Amino acid sequence: MTIEHLDVVIVGAGLSGICAAYYVQKRCPKKSYALLEGRSVIGGTWDLFRYPGVRSDSDMHTLGYSFRPWRKAKAIADGPSILKYICETAQVFGIDKKIRFNHRLRRASWSSEDALWTVEVEQAVSDQTITLTCNFLFMCTGYYEYEQGFLPQWPGMDDFQGRIIHPQQWPEDLDYAGKQVGVIGSGATAVTLVPALAETAAHVTMVQRSPTYIVARPSQDVIAHFLHRILPSRFAHALVRWKNIAFGMYFYHLARRRPQQVKQAILKTTRDQLGPDYDVERDFLPAYNPWDQRLCLVPDGDLFHAMKQGKASVVTDQIETFTATGLRLRSGVELSADIIITATGLNMRLMSGVQLTVDGKLVDLSQTLSYRGMMYSDVPNLASSFGYTNASWTLKCELIAQYVTRLLNYMDQHGYAECLPLRPESTIGDEAVINLTSGYVQRALATLPHQGQRKPWRTYQNYVRDVFNLCLASINDGTMRFMKWGTRVAASAPSEATSLAQETLRRGASASITSQEK
Structure with missing residues (x-):
């Protein structure tokens, strides 16, 4: 049986997967690739989450792609608009024709002898498993488990007579109009849900164990509108993008250097929103410093507006038990609810739990070091797209895609078949990558990989630094080990898949790389 071979297999058709496909086909035009998507649609996160008010907490001038600027008025966009943008981008560049839907990668095995990944893919429609081979595996699957979110277990949950809903599995038939709704949680999902539900619910109560820093920000960028009126569109977009990148970096580093100053500034803006009589410290002053955890964004102060109207409220307390009619808190307060939303977070799962083996040895990602925030020590020809935790996800994903295409072209230029971030013998750090x-x-x-104290084993949360680290730094940095064809190939005749891969590489090696990619 002939096994299909591809130069590059990209996994995941969300924001980062479409980004990866764009750069592979643009900068490595002679390479064959396919994009495997486990679900039946494009969009990833932005198709999965269907709860009311779902939106980005990053501006679309940076969450959007640099190669297809965001044109809509709202910089803080709703989920359906973002999904439409991703789908249209895939169509505009013909990426949608490369997507294989209902193809879920389960296992990938690297053979140093053949310099190939062999990937096993489950087809949801036919319930069959197919096998592909590829020279390079590019994982763009996000960082959490799609099947279910995190749900703590509280006493009395079975006694509650209403509906308990996790936002990750939002039911289309849920009618909350005129109902009493409780939302458990204080993160981005909770602060998004509360004002959206409050538009038609009788009342929405957000129950939080501890507060989160919440920052109000206009949903439209006035400076962006001005620049687009007076400047050519592409130039205006570049300026707005860099303006937002610079401000985000400035605010993050200010928060890390002067946490008390930033803490008080955030509390002041919250107090300005809710008025002097509200106990802001009780409900909006966390025990940690800004950016020890991600900040929550409320566009146009919608959460605070719903609270001032009396449509929503925040209660800081711990849940003692569910009751038949709602919640009983540790303070003894009883909260009535017809519906309880458990906005309690996600389950992290890097690379969708794909089982990786290298030369028959199972890879344990928790025992690896992260190389440039995108590859893993002693795992050849594999990159993983993982965005920033303190800025727009796509900013880092674009840099990673650009690095991967530079790497592929460098390997073609020099006839290399394998690239391997070789872990140093000495221990250089044991800090989690996040x-x-x-x-x-x-x-x-x-379960997370670790990072070192210095590059290339350090993962930076700094866009400008990563521009130098991923776009300008030398590919052959003395850490990455490269192997040529035949270096470790056995004397016996190569397999059919190997022969095909070698021929593909020979064709690709003749391609010159542009000055931008050198």
């Missing part, structure tokens, strides 16, 4: 104190990160610490 340094947030958020619950979903802390629950997953035992």
Whole structure:
């Protein structure tokens, strides 16, 4: 049986997967590739989440792609608009024709002898497993488990006579108009849901165990509108994008250097929104410093507006038990609810839990070091797209896609078949690759890769630094080990898949790389 071979297999058709496909087909035009998507549609997160008010908490001038600027008036966009943007981008560049829907990658095995990944893919429609081979595997599957979100278990949940809903599995038939709704949680999902539900619900109560920093921001960018009126569109977009990148970096570093100053500034803006009589410290002053966890954004102060109207409220307390009619809190307060929404977070799952083996040895990502925030020590020819935790996801994903295409072209130019971030013999760090104190990160610490104290083993949360680290730094940095064809190939005749891969590489090696990619 002939096994189909591709130069590059991209996994995931969300924001980062479409981005990866764009750069592969633009900068490596002679390479064959396919994009495997486990679900039946494009969009990833932005198709999965259907709860009321779903939106981005990053501006679309940076969450959107640099190669297809965001044109709509609202910089803080709703989920359906973002999904439409992703789908249209795939169509405009013909990427949609490369997507294989209902193809879920389960296992990938690397053979150093053949310099190939062999991937096993489940087809949801036919319930069959197919096998592909590829030279390079590019994982763009996000960072959480799609099947279900995180749901703590409280006493009395079975006694509650209403509906308990997790936002990740939002039912289309849920009617909350005129109902009493309780939302458990204080993160981005909770602060998004509350004002959206409050538009038609009788009342919405957000029950939080502890507060989160919440920042109000206009949904439209006045400066962006002005620049687009007076400047050519592409130039205006570049200026707005860099303006937002610079401000985000400035605010993040200010928060890390002067946390008390930033804390008080956030509290002041919250107090300005809710008035001097509201106990802001009780409900909006976290025990941690700004950016120890992600900040929550409320566009146009919609959460605060719903609270001032009396349509929503925030209660800071712990849940003692569910009751037949709602919740009983540790303070003894009884909250009535017809519907309870458990906005309690996600389950982190890097690369969708794909089982990786290298030369028959199972890869444990928790025992690896992250190389440039995108590859893993001693795992050849594999990159993973993972965005920023303190800025727009897409900013880092674009840099990673650009690096991967530089790497592929460099390998073709020199006739290399394998690239391997070789772990140093000395231990250079044991810090988790994500340094947030958020619950979903802390629950997953035992499964996460680590990072070192210096590049290329350090993962930076800094766009400008990563421009140098990923776009301008030398590919052959003394850490990445490259192997040529035949270096480790056995004396016996190559397999059919190997022969096909070698021929493909020979064709690709003749392609010159542009000056931008050198």
